[in-house]
Amino acid sequence: MNAPRSRTTGGRLLGEWDRSVAVFRGIPFAAPPVGALRWRPPRAAEGWDGERHAVAFGPAPLQPQPPRGSLMYRTNFDDRRPLVMSEDCLYLNVWTPEPSPAGGLPVMVWIHGGGNRYGHGSQDIHDGASLAARGLVVVTLNHRLGALGFLAHPALAAEDDLGASGNYGLLDLCAALTWVRENIGAFGGDPDRVTLAGNSAGAAHICHLMTASAARPLFRAALGQSASGVGRAEGPLPDQEDAQKQGLSYADGFATHDIETLRGISGVELIVRGHFGPVVDGRVLTEPTDDVFAAGRQHSVPLLVGTNLDEGTVYAKDGQEPKTVGDTRFVRPVWHWAHTHRATTGAPTWMYRFTRKPALPSGLPDSGVYHTAELPYVLDNLDRRPDWPWQPTDRVLAKAMADAWARFVESADPNGAGPEQWPQFTGPDDTPAMIFGDTVGPGVLHRPTAPE
Numbered sequence: 001m002n003a004p005r006s007r008t009t010g011g012r013l014l015g016e017w018d019r020s021v022a023v024f025r026g027i028p029f030a031a032p033p034v035g036a037l038r039w040r041p042p043r044a045a046e047g048w049d050g051e052r053h054a055v056a057f058g059p060a061p062l063q064p065q066p067p068r069g070s071l072m073y074r075t076n077f078d079d080r081r082p083l084v085m086s087e088d089c090l091y092l093n094v095w096t097p098e099p100s101p102a103g104g105l106p107v108m109v110w111i112h113g114g115g116n117r118y119g120h121g122s123q124d125i126h127d128g129a130s131l132a133a134r135g136l137v138v139v140t141l142n143h144r145l146g147a148l149g150f151l152a153h154p155a156l157a158a159e160d161d162l163g164a165s166g167n168y169g170l171l172d173l174c175a176a177l178t179w180v181r182e183n184i185g186a187f188g189g190d191p192d193r194v195t196l197a198g199n200s201a202g203a204a205h206i207c208h209l210m211t212a213s214a215a216r217p218l219f220r221a222a223l224g225q226s227a228s229g230v231g232r233a234e235g236p237l238p239d240q241e242d243a244q245k246q247g248l249s250y251a252d253g254f255a256t257h258d259i260e261t262l263r264g265i266s267g268v269e270l271i272v273r274g275h276f277g278p279v280v281d282g283r284v285l286t287e288p289t290d291d292v293f294a295a296g297r298q299h300s301v302p303l304l305v306g307t308n309l310d311e312g313t314v315y316a317k318d319g320q321e322p323k324t325v326g327d328t329r330f331v332r333p334v335w336h337w338a339h340t341h342r343a344t345t346g347a348p349t350w351m352y353r354f355t356r357k358p359a360l361p362s363g364l365p366d367s368g369v370y371h372t373a374e375l376p377y378v379l380d381n382l383d384r385r386p387d388w389p390w391q392p393t394d395r396v397l398a399k400a401m402a403d404a405w406a407r408f409v410e411s412a413d414p415n416g417a418g419p420e421q422w423p424q425f426t427g428p429d430d431t432p433a434m435i436f437g438d439t440v441g442p443g444v445l446h447r448p449t450a451p452e
Contacts, residue, residue: 004099008183011048015099016055021132022099024187025122026058029179030172032088033144038263039156039168041283042090042175058091059084060120061145062271071314071364075372076114078385079124087148087267092141092176093121095128096187103188106195107137108409109180109219110379111173113200113227113372116277117146130380134406137189139180143172147250148267150276152243155259157282164283166243166276170212171284173205177218195409197223199375203305204229205278207337208237210299211292212284221412223405224305224337225378226371229278229289231336233328236288243279250274293337296344302412305338306352306433307331310368322368327448330371335447339427349425350414353445355437356397359389377401377436393438400440 004015004022015024030042037043062085066073077083098105110126112119121140128138143149149169156165181191196206196219206222207229209215229237238246251257253273254265262270280288292298312326335351342349354374360366376382380402382390404422408414414422414434420441423432428447435443 005051006099006186008186009047010045012051013054014051018095018129019133021095021097021129022187023129024054024094026056026091027054027094028058028090029092029141030090030175033090033148033168034087036263038087038148038267039151039153039165039259041168041171045090057081057093057122058142059086059089060122061085061089061142062087062148062267063114063118063120063145064272066118069363071360071367071370072372074361074364075375075385076119076123076125089120089142089144090172090175091121092139092179093128094184094187095132095138096189097132097135098188100188101185103137104190105135105137105188106193106410107139107180107184107189107191108195108197108405109139109141109177111196111198111202111205112140113198113202114145115275116150116169116201117275119145119201124384125375125381126379127381127384128379131402131406134402136406136409137184137187139176139184141173141176143169143176145169146271147274147276148271150278151247151250152240152279152281153247153251153259154244155257156247157240157244159259160283162283163240164281165240165247166279167281167284170205170208170278173209174212174214174218174284177215181218192220194219195221195223195412197405197409199225199372200227201277203227204232208278208285208289210301211287211289211297214284216299219299219301221302221408222299222304223408224303224334225374226307226311226330226334228305228333228337230293230340231290231333233333236290237285238279240280240282243281293340293344298341298345300345300347302348302408303338303341304350304352304408304414305334306354307334308354308369308371308373311371313367313370315371326371331448332450335427338425338431342425342427348413350422351425351431351433351445353433353435353443355435356394359391359394361388374401374436378405397436397440401436404434
């Protein structure tokens, strides 16, 4: 079989086949955000002459890593390839069963999680081949993380034409979506049938992008797993004043407030300090996400969201109740996202609960149905963790979840022709939902209450 080829606005690409799916890896969607472009909105990528070999993933964003023996590392980051990182990280990957302009296939753009600190689009757990084989085009991508992705600072606002600072990682997502809009047709995708999907911080980013005027024309449905950008435990997004104060405090650790001096510091030094995330920057997010949702001014798209049974187990500290931690950080905000979206726009909304406890390899603690436990299932990637003792039930469940996710991307509705129908979210106190566990079927979820 001849190698798959495609032509983008940047130039021609040569990919490779993964069984029945064509894969194009390491495609630049923006210029390297280095040197003078550090802490600036992404610029257009330069084109190339001839045919670019798109068979190797681009570098991951600079980031620390969780402890190698931890459950979160083994689930999310324990890949076959060594991790290559660089500040030059703005690359995406495409899986397609029909790499031709005649495809007209629905598109899933997947946004990884990792608390705005970890993760990248080339993790084994995010491999798009199995889902693409169901008749989709799947795109995964990188964006800037940590201080490199989200630092707000008065000097950055002063040099910006809108007085904005922060959210460079969100602007990267908008740039990637714009690339998809302009180029995905060459890979067999339909630019008018793009669904944003993601887990944890990726899901929260999707919620924020539903309020961003720059992003709204670029997707027609949203799928969020285990996090939300509204109803957050830490409260609404910081405004520029508070975000810039945080940025100055962070800069104190380098004994300088001068932005050019900070631009000269090694990116590795910058990313190991501080914890950063989205803010009201004045460019991509011009007001708090909670305010937009409360007024019903968000992108009125079909929405599918859900959580895992034991979200708090890997985050509860000594003396904390894991259920309370999970409800506060994950379950209540996701419920709030679904309820507010349905109540203020009337858009069709569905909710799920993942209840299957994975069979872990020896040496890992029993953490129940922990945060990110669903990831090997939703993209049908159990085989990306070959040393895990998967059971036949796990494979049936992975097929059921991936099929449902594919149906949602295909038609903006997770239901198919089978007998088990997935009723829409009703709320506010209880709602029909689809339960993905030892068996799969509809059930009822109750709104999590705030601790007294």
